[in-house]
Amino acid sequence: MKKAITLLMVLVLALALPLSCKKKDNNAAGAEAMKVGMVTDAGTIDDKSFNQGTWEGILLAEQDMDIETKYLKPTGTTEADYMKEIGNLIDAGYTFIVTPGFKFETAIFAAQDKYPEAKFVLIDGTPHNADWSEFRAEANVVSIFFAEHESGFLAGVATALQLQEGALGFIGGMEIPPVQKFNWGFQQGVIYANANLGTMVTMDAENILYQGSFSDVAAGQQLAAQMFDKGVKAIFCAAGGVGVGAINEAKSRAASGEEVWIVGVDVNQYADGLYNDYSNSIILTSAMKRIDQAAYDMIKAELAGTYPGGETLTFNASNNGVGIPEENPNLSADVEAKVKEVFAAIQAGDIVVSAEQGDLIQ
Amino acid sequence: MQMEKIVEMSHIRKEFPGIVANDNISLYLKQGEVLALLGENGAGKSTLMSVLFGLYQPEQGTIRVKGKDVQINNPLQANDLGIGMVHQHFKLVHNFTIAENIVLGMEPTKGLSINIKYAADKISELSKHYGLNVDPWAKIEYVSVGMQQRVEILKMRYRDAEVVIFDEPTAVLTPQEIVDLGQIMKNLIKEGKSIILITHKLNEIKAMADRCTVIRRGRVIGTVNVQDTTLAEMAEMMVGREVNFSVDKEDHAAGDIVLKIRNLYVKDNRDSLSVKDFSLDVKAGEILGLAGVDGNGQTELVEAVTGLRKPESGKIFIHEEDLTESSIFHRIRSGIGHIPEDRQVRGLVLDYPLEYNLVLERYCDPPYAKNGFLQKEPIRKHAEKIIDIFDVRSGMGPTGAARSLSGGNQQKAIVGREIDLDPEILIAVQPTRGLDVGSIEYIHKRLVDHRNNGKAVLLVSLELDEIMDLSDRIAVISHGELVDIIPADQADENQIGLMMAGVKND
């Protein structure tokens, strides 16, 4: 027994040593490169959302620029857990750190003082202390926000135009500002299309739900099934893993001939909705926020020496930070053209999308 | 019939922590004979047979089967060599049918499924052949202990075992079942099988065995031809001194009623009434023996009296105090001592050290506890006292786990603990089950002492000899009802046998 284990150990080491040595050489060659680190939020790196978007932006930057990259996954979602991973990145020489999600707000607030030599990009949040009594962004922090409501608005218009009539639904994850803004924007888009573009789609209060988590796939599937059974034709899902469940439900229904659609969120989810041997997708379109773009831009700015330290940036329609994908195979050319007009109108300020609930549902 | 040596064990040595269980033991088994292995509890009989069956690896010594040196690492290898064992505690799956239990581990298959029908047919056939009367479709949990043993025997036959080891086979059987077992063994021998019989009951050896190897404290004392040897000689070899078979018991006047049971009705686990309208008095200074065939309500009656089971109706008094609704805790303190039927299930916490087990009912009373804390010293002293008085042999002394003790020593520990409580009434259920003559003699003496001290004893036993020897009065239970109570000096075995079958004396 013992001999066998020893033998195994030796074998493993023999295999592993050359590999790791080679890797080290690689590292040595690029020693001068800027090291860009990321700490993930709750959820996995391929969450089709925040983590994935941010990481893809960093990887894109790695292709175009001379940087080294690394992401770490904290064990929990408390400030302490985040601080530990930020500390790990900094101890390992990663001094340019991107953090996706509002949950990092207090951690970045503490980190900006604790690690003045490091630079941070905080997506969807602004640094503040734990009891919200002090908001402060030092020169080593950039906060980035998105106009989710504009993105939702465009998706809403596109959906209404493509379907012309019928009921729409919304499934959100947790009831937090970015998700709410998607919802409210989507509703405004539908109202706009009904009023100005001759569509007749409806959204009932009973079809606008927040599941309560970003992870419960099974619950997403159930909620979607209920809505589809009630005759809803398309559901806008801003719900992470819950949305994955809804997509699965839609796929199985579409495969058996039902006409159902999902409107994706954050990134272009078209590929996630493929069914029938990847020939069709149930993703009508996606309400995107260009998280990847934001991460990419910040890295580029840092290398160019124009890192906007201490500033809060908003990515919206006017700087192409939000919108629907370039290509939407499920939208007709006519619809895409009209959406482009609406997009231009928002950029020009002719249409103003509200970020508040107002008299919208939920 | 050829008389070649089918099994030969030479110079076997097996140690356990603190004890040498087998010390240079050699013996052989000839084909077609019954070899008895006689020894006191903890003498090393079971250990030796476990070595043969592959459950333990000896430190020294060799085993030869049919003239070939073999290494037996596990029971499967033993099975392959044609060695089977019927354990003292049966190894059966309770919610499986008899057929399923028998084929377990070597299931006949039909495609991917088990062909249980085929097995059941074969079992029925075997059963008929040996006159075992076994129903292959019955579930183990619903058949009697005797039937379970037959299942174990059939298991051996089903696996074509040529050598069958019986470990204390009669300890759990009724007198009739013992007779049946004798017949079954004779049939096996007739077919050329060979048998090793582990026991400490001399009568059985006389009745069943050809030769007898006697073991004492891990060593072979000698091997004798059973026919040429008297019971007394074998007993002396086993114990190492002369043994007194009869119980010395002076007449003793009975006193006041201690335990009074009135119109008791008790249900069993299957929710049917197993004790019906049962009334009984046990007096101070007497031993009342309760005779009956196993499963006639004795268990439920005792459980109701000791508080382990709630009676449906009726009353239980100790010294006129109504205890029917009392907790077990209170009953123990009101003077009920209880030597339970199954020492490993009820009697002991096997994973606790012996010393803890010896204060199992009194751990919270001074001097064993003070302010909620256990007191090590008094507990240890108490354990040492009982170990000493009752000759409990434990390899590690008071701190050894109860599990590490042999069955007989576990029983002695329980008997010692209960008698040391000095209860007003001692309810002793099968108090000498599985014990050797030396221990039986001692425990019987202590029960009589307890009676002589003016306390009451309710002796529940399946062994009629024990009841007849010890009791002042004998009560017989059948189908949960009291058949009659007769003074022991007017009782004879046939009469009680009839009463046990439910025939009332006129």
Place this chain on the structure above:
Amino acid sequence: MTEKIGKKSKGPLGGFKAPVIPRPVVVGLSAVILGLIAGAILMGLTGNNPFEGYQYLFKGGLMSVERIGDTLATATPLILTGLSVAFAFRTGLFNIGASGQMLFGGFLATAVALSWTALPRPVLLLCILLAGIFGGALWGLVPGLLKALFNVHEVVCTIMMNWIAYWTIYYQIPKYFKGAFLETESAKIADAASLKAPWLTNLFDGSYVNYGLFLGIFAMIIVSIILNKTVLGFELKSAGFNRHASEYAGMKVNRNIVLSMCIAGGLAGLGGVTLYTGYAGNIQIGVLPSQGFDGIAVALLAANSPIGVFASALFFGMLHSGKGFMNAMTNVPPEIGDTIIATIIYFAATSVLIERVLDKIKSKRRGDK
């Protein structure tokens, strides 16, 4: 090595015999080593150097005062959930509900910490502790009662209680205790109302270690005393080993089941206090704390001994807190890092298997002589 292995027949209270290493320690260490080897194989298979990996893993957990502090802080809730599971195990119960007990205990503690801020700190902290213990005990009481009265298996019950706690907190925190802006977590607990200790933080160079650590140590001592020295422990363990014999001896087995679940729950609740009012500083909704489940592994590795729980919780704490640094310094991706940690924990929890192997080795050695 086999010569030093403690005897199997040794009881829980077996006396110390000179230089014998107690068997559970041998088993536990073997399990850890086996786990590390398995992790090393995994690292090797993913093309990383295990020595390098482990070097950074241990460095990450221990290389600076601050990191040692973080290791201790991470271990603190694990000590308490480990004790909770171990205590239940010792009394024959399987507490899978430490997560829910933590959550509910932590919830009540947070509620007190946010509501009674006018109290002087020592009184407030005491109230917080009691609230946490009470909440956890309440969450243990329900499965205990159901088991005692209706023989409902505690595994099923405690798992369900986890989700009841999860959703209770999910709705109650936003309704009554939310912060100024965020719906997903409670308001921040003021430092004075938390277990945070500035002198400890300074001592450990700004780490998150807090008074919870002392609670863990204190609880370990108390549990150890209860189990080994008291009448109560005698009864509870007895019921765990053999329910029938305990009934026979006049112990109130059903009452003990309830009591035992309450104590286990209370310990986990205390774990919740250290997590939410010490380590985190608020309570988040939508998260079932993983420490409750890790507690099972901690208890298994520790063979359910309180001091063992302390040691194995520290080990797990080090793994968790060193993992990030290993990921940062090597090419081991975080997912593989998690898998490696899980593998180590998994193997560490297979002590039963190792015990068997040890037995085999022992009997073989004997046989060879």
